[in-house]
Amino acid sequence: MKTSDFYYDLPEELIAQTPLEPRDSSRLMILHKKTGEIEHRHFYDILDYLNEGDCLIMNDSRVLPARIYGVKDETNANVEFLLLNCIEGKKWEALAKPGKRAKIGTSFSFGDGLMHCKVIDILDDGNRILEFECEGNFYENLDKLGQMPLPPYIHEKLKDKERYQTVYSREIGSAAAPTAGLHFTKELMKKAQEKGVKIGFVTLHVGLGTFRPVKVDDVTKHKMHSEHYDMSEETATLINETHRNGGRVFCVGTTSCRTVESVAKREGEIKASDGMTDIFIYPGFEFKAMDCLITNFHLPESTLIMLVSAFAGYDNIMNAYNTAVAEKYRFFSFGDAMLIVD
CATH class of the missing domain: 2.40.10.240 (QueA-like)
Known part of the structure; x- marks a missing residue:
């Protein structure tokens, strides 16, 4: 599989320069990975897709004003x-x-x-x-x-530094925000919990390597940057109990996904674990922990679009991204979101 297979044409005006207010007012594309069906909603509608007994796994890393x-x-x-x-x-x-x-x-x-x-x-x-x-x-x-280390494709100055932090951030150490989580408000999280959805936290400190392009033609030759992660006993227990009781594990962002899948690969099961991970997820990867993914729209030819293609299917993702361009979704860190479900 070639890096160029993950290219799509994105008009520059669709790259979001500022965050929306309120946080959960962004658009939300629902992608059903089994059928490829697409729905167009708003992020606050995500409650309609969460069931009692499901859990949300969120990355609580906090961005350094680096x-x-x-x-x-x-x-x-x-x-x-x-x-x-x-x-x-x-x-x-x-x-x-x-x-x-x-x-x-x-x-x-x-x-x-x-x-x-x-x-x-x-x-x-x-x-x-x-x-x-x-x-x-x-x-x-x-x-x-310090100022927030905004990605190079954002040219507007950020008025409020907290808008590049998730509302649940607490473990300082990231060079970039886990941006899928930027859509959540405390009120939305509370409503999810009232519906019977449990929330667990992992930590993965996002490195600047997340913005580095894939420079090799053969995807399998790419070397990932290494990042520190931590999964607590409490979160490991929540994931295992969710699966045991027939619930689904929703990872909020590719960083949460990389954390739970790193633990599953390294430990052979979901258990308390911490260390460094350079896991590279691309089509052909076998997911062992995550059932559904909440994510933003990622750069062409990036490791992140490769990850979502591995989870949802290459054809589904490329169709979804082309649809998002046609429908004028907002892209990248401050942009709109996608929910990938069965």
Whole structure:
């Protein structure tokens, strides 16, 4: 299977630049994977497709305001860093722009001296290792200084940083939002629970690799980025009990899907587990944990459109995406949603 098989033509004006209000007012395409039938609804209608005894599995990772702007101490030249992951303590791997200003030993200041950092190493891929200094809590200072690392296809400035967080986010560590969850409101979650739907949480810290294009022609040759995940005993028990009682497991987003399927593959069953995963799901993959998927519309030729094709069927997905373009759905992170059911 070739990467080009997952291409579709998307007019730029259909790439959503800002989130809708309220969150659950976005459109929702229902794709019945057994028949290929498509319905057009709104996200708040998702309650019609959830039954008592089903469960929703949500990724509670919270996005770091990881884009920070500072000045070089020696020259006051401007620099932008994008924090990727914490190595230990206050040491971070980061992208630097422009990189030529961030040589080993160079120091920078942020927010009129609220934080400082020094470049202590440069990796083979050009990423910098930074060591920060600040008074007080590092994350509280970062929250004051940092901006959300919005995807490169979003050009509008985000007015409210919380709109790039899910309402249930709590475990800080992602470089990008698990965007399918952005459609949920606390009220909608409460209504689902009142209907007898249980809610469980997993954590998968989304890396910037989620935006990296597949650059090989042969899909099977692509190397996935690695991300940290955690599944609690409580969530594992919920998934197992849901299946045992005849209910369905709805994964909210591809990150929740990758987490539960990583656990099933690694452990041979659903149980408490944590670690790193580089699972790559493409057509031919055998799903062992997820029954239904709530997801957004993904980039052409991306690993995410390959994942949904593996679950719903390649022909069904390509037809659904072409239909979404024709019906002028909103695409990508702040766009509309799709529910894939039997």
